[in-house]
Each structure stands twice: as structure tokens, then as C-alpha cells.
Amino acid sequence: MEEFVFPPPKPVCIPTDKGVKFPVRRIFCVGKNYADHVQEMGGDAKKDKPTFFTKPRDAIVLSGRDVPYGVQSDDFHYEGELVIALKSGGCSIAHENAMTHIFGFAAGCDLTRRDMQREAKQAGNPWDSAKAFDYSAPIATIKEMREVPQGILKTSINNKPRQEAPLSQMIWSVPEIIVALSGLFELKAGDLIFTGTPAGVGPLKIGDRVRVEIADLPVLDFKITDPKS
Ligand code: MN
Numbered sequence: 407m408e409e410f411v412f413p414p415p416k417p418v419c420i421p422t423d424k425g426v427k428f429p430v431r432r433i434f435c436v437g438k439n440y441a442d443h444v445q446e447m448g449g450d451a452k453k454d455k456p457t458f459f460t461k462p463r464d465a466i467v468l469s470g471r472d473v474p475y476g477v478q479s480d481d482f483h484y485e486g487e488l489v490i491a492l493k494s495g496g497c498s499i500a501h502e503n504a505m506t507h508i509f510g511f512a513a514g515c516d517l518t519r520r521d522m523q524r525e526a527k528q529a530g531n532p533w534d535s536a537k538a539f540d541y542s543a544p545i546a547t548i549k550e551m552r553e554v555p556q557g558i559l560k561t562s563i564n565n566k567p568r569q570e571a572p573l574s575q576m577i578w579s580v581p582e583i584i585v586a587l588s589g590l591f592e593l594k595a596g597d598l599i600f601t602g603t604p605a606g607v608g609p610l611k612i613g614d615r616v617r618v619e620i621a622d623l624p625v626l627d628f629k630i631t632d633p634k635s
Contacts, residue, residue, distance in 0.1 A: 422548045431596030433461040439602025465543040474633035479519035485603035486561030486618040489514035495593030504581035510550040513618040513626040517542040546626035557621030571604030
């Protein structure tokens with residue numbers, strides 16, 4: 407009988423609106439995918455192309471669960487984002503086939519230790535400490551759907567609106583993201599893609615309530631807690 411050194415980790419799963427669970431394989435993220443957010447970060451939307459980074463799957467936090475404030479950070483930011491959930495994948499996917507790989511969509515939040523990201527950018531260092539830390543990827547229930555949701559992405563903190571933008575403002579559309587990513591990585595069933603955030607990002611504090619609402623997708627809602635308690 408095959409034995410493990412220690413019990414293998416349990417799969418990370420996200421609930422879906424159909425009741426079945428979505429098992430997560432990898433988490434890809436798009437940076438700089440809304441022009442007005444590129445500008446608020448001090449970039450040039452005409453010159454800066456969207457970029458990719460990743461988060462580990464155990465960064466997932468389900469909606470309704472508490473999220474500890476980012477440890478060793480003094481500038482912990484929310485980024486409300488539309489998330490693509492893939493049911494299949496491949497390499498170098500053609501544009502006309504891109505949508506056939508989608509299981510559905512969810513509301514997500516790309517939590518960011520902005521102070522560490524600023525330092526990494528200045529030093530030319532990787533973004534892992536700023537982006538790929540524990541509890542950095544809260545996500546709501548996935549809605550099974552074949553079409554890209556149309557409408558508004560809205561993030562509110564303690565019921566005050568902070569981000570409000572039409573999804574049509576994305577620089578790279580959903581199929582364009584799948585085409586570009588699949589040219590760099592083999593995509594597979596279970597992959598999630600956070601598609602970038604619009605303008606209005608900002609700092610969180612302990613006790614804040616974060617809510618991300620996207621068109622008619624299930625709402626993402628979580629509270630920031632003290633990591634020391
Ligand atoms: Mn982001």
C-alpha cells in the first residue's frame with residue numbers, strides 16, 4: 407500500500423450556485439487591467455501592459471469567513487475583482503475557443519500588502535510577499551455561466567462605496583486574458599483567474615467590512631480581524 411510521509415493536504419474547494427464544489431488548481435491574477443487604476447498607481451495606461459502574477463490556492467478564503475489584516479504590513483489594500491473559473495484548459499488557446507473553457511464567474515478580492523508591493527517595484531523584486539500571502543484571496547460562491555457577466559463591479563467598505571466601474575472598462579477582455587495566459591502556462595480545469603481591479607483601491611483597518619458586488623453574481627462579504635487575536 408502506498409504511504410505518505412504525512413497526510414496530503416485536502417483539496418481547496420469553492421461552493422457553486424449549483425451545489426457542487428469547484429476544486430481549485432492554480433490561481434492566476436491580472437495586474438494593470440483597468441486604465442484608471444494604472445493611473446492611480448502612478449503608471450501610464452498607454453505604455454503599461456497588463457501583467458500576470460499568481461497566488462497559492464491555500465490563499466483562498468470563502469465569503470463570510472474572517473480575514474486577518476496582512477501581517478507585517480501597514481498598508482493593507484482591497485482590490486475588488488471579477489474571477490474566471492475554468493472547467494478545462496490547454497496551451498495557446500485560440501480566441502474563438504476561449505469561452506468554451508469557462509465554468510463560471512465569481513466576485514473576488516485581491517488583497518495586497520501595498521507597502522511591500524511599492525518596495526518590490528522600486529527594488530525590481532518579485533511581488534510574492536505583496537500578493538501571494540496567506541488569506542490574500544477571498545472569493546464568493548461561483549455562478550455557473552457561459553457568458554461574461556455584464557454590469558458594474560462595486561466594492562464597499564463599511565457600506566461606503568469605494569470602487570464602482572463597468573466591467574467593460576477592462577483593457578484585456580475575458581477571452582483575451584485566456585488567450586494570453588494560455589500562451590505562457592498550460593491552463594487546466596480548476597484554474598481561477600482574478601481579472602484585475604478598477605480605480606478606487608485603498609487601505610483597510612481591523613474591523614472593516616468588505617463587500618464586493620458584481621452584476622448578478624453571488625456577493626463577497628468578509629470582515630478584517632486582528633491577526634494577533
Ligand atoms: Mn489585483
